[in-house]
Amino acid sequence: MSGGIALTAHEVERSTALRSDPAWLTKAWDDPQTRVLIVEDGQVLARLGAGTAELAFVSPDRAPEGVRFLLGVDADGVAHFGVGAPLPASDGDPGTDGDGSRRGAGQETALRRAGLREVGTLLTDRDAGLLTHAVALANWHAVAGFCSRCGAPTEPETAGHSRRCTVDGSEHFPRCDPAVIMVVTDPQDRCLLARNAQWPKGRVSVLAGFVEPGESAEQAVAREVHEETGVAVSAVTYAGSQPWPMPHNLMLGFRAEAVSTDITVDAEEIEEAAWYSREDLRAALVSGELIMPPSLSISRWLIETWYGADLPRKAAT
Ligand SMILES: [Zn+2]
Numbered sequence: 001m002s003g004g005i006a007l008t009a010h011e012v013e014r015s016t017a018l019r020s021d022p023a024w025l026t027k028a029w030d031d032p033q034t035r036v037l038i039v040e041d042g043q044v045l046a047r048l049g050a051g052t053a054e055l056a057f058v059s060p061d062r063a064p065e066g067v068r069f070l071l072g073v074d075a076d077g078v079a080h081f082g083v084g085a086p087l088p089a090s091d092g093d094p095g096t097d098g099d100g101s102r103r104g105a106g107q108e109t110a111l112r113r114a115g116l117r118e119v120g121t122l123l124t125d126r127d128a129g130l131l132t133h134a135v136a137l138a139n140w141h142a143v144a145g146f147c148s149r150c151g152a153p154t155e156p157e158t159a160g161h162s163r164r165c166t167v168d169g170s171e172h173f174p175r176c177d178p179a180v181i182m183v184v185t186d187p188q189d190r191c192l193l194a195r196n197a198q199w200p201k202g203r204v205s206v207l208a209g210f211v212e213p214g215e216s217a218e219q220a221v222a223r224e225v226h227e228e229t230g231v232a233v234s235a236v237t238y239a240g241s242q243p244w245p246m247p248h249n250l251m252l253g254f255r256a257e258a259v260s261t262d263i264t265v266d267a268e269e270i271e272e273a274a275w276y277s278r279e280d281l282r283a284a285l286v287s288g289e290l291i292m293p294p295s296l297s298i299s300r301w302l303i304e305t306w307y308g309a310d311l312p313r314k315a316a317t
Helices: 016-020 022-030 125-143 217-229 278-287 298-307
Strands: 035-039 043-048 053-055 067-073 079-084 101-104 107-115 154-157 162-165 177-185 191-196 207-210 233-244 249-258 270-276
Touching (some): 016 022, 035 125, 053 125, 067 125, 079 125, 177 217, 177 233, 217 249, 217 270, 249 298
Antiparallel strands (some): 067 079, 154 162, 177 191, 233 249
């Protein structure tokens, strides 16, 4: 496999203690070395090259007004902030007087708007971690401006990692909805793959669903698999997790063993589902009959960890 789960290799220290240190926060914002990432609707400016991407930061004096949040401090002591605000026009470099593209070492890059889905696997681990953190916080601030208790305005606190109601003083934290995603195998070690009713023909993945209130993640795995395919599972074990701030989910990955293999799809959410041996899957991918989820997703990682290798691509025709 190519590696671990995408979006999980944070390299910048989150510096939790500094969020409540106003003197340090002021000093960091006054430091021209500080880097600010502007986020609008899950998108930022990035420099894209051939198979590469790099976040475009600005210095604090060039950052627009908006909700500000501390992302952390890197190994060189450079502070990183995010700001939720409209993005500058992408035909100019926000940090220099560029024309939107620049040449370096023989490679041309273009500066433009991009989101996690597009650049999540092109960025370095460091930039991918910063972008995931920034998008998650910006998405939350965008909908958390009013108190869920009394409806009064809320104000950011702790360097943008919480908000407080201006009337009743209640404290509000970033929302994160847990969802389970699971690779289910049968006694022959075949893998259960399904096509969501909204997906194009041929696109399949593992099953997934939201954890309901009062439910454990393991219970949600068994319930969702049974609701969507009629298959009963046991031996539900945790595999790994992935932040998925689109808009505010945490994907909890599991493996589960089927104790029944007859499939009855729920027809509303799942169009079709079937058991695949490794050989079945390999043949279907090489022929182009099936399409796998993108490499950014934990679903792809779960399928590859079952398959035991990178998944084959469609053979050239
Ligand atoms: Zn309130």
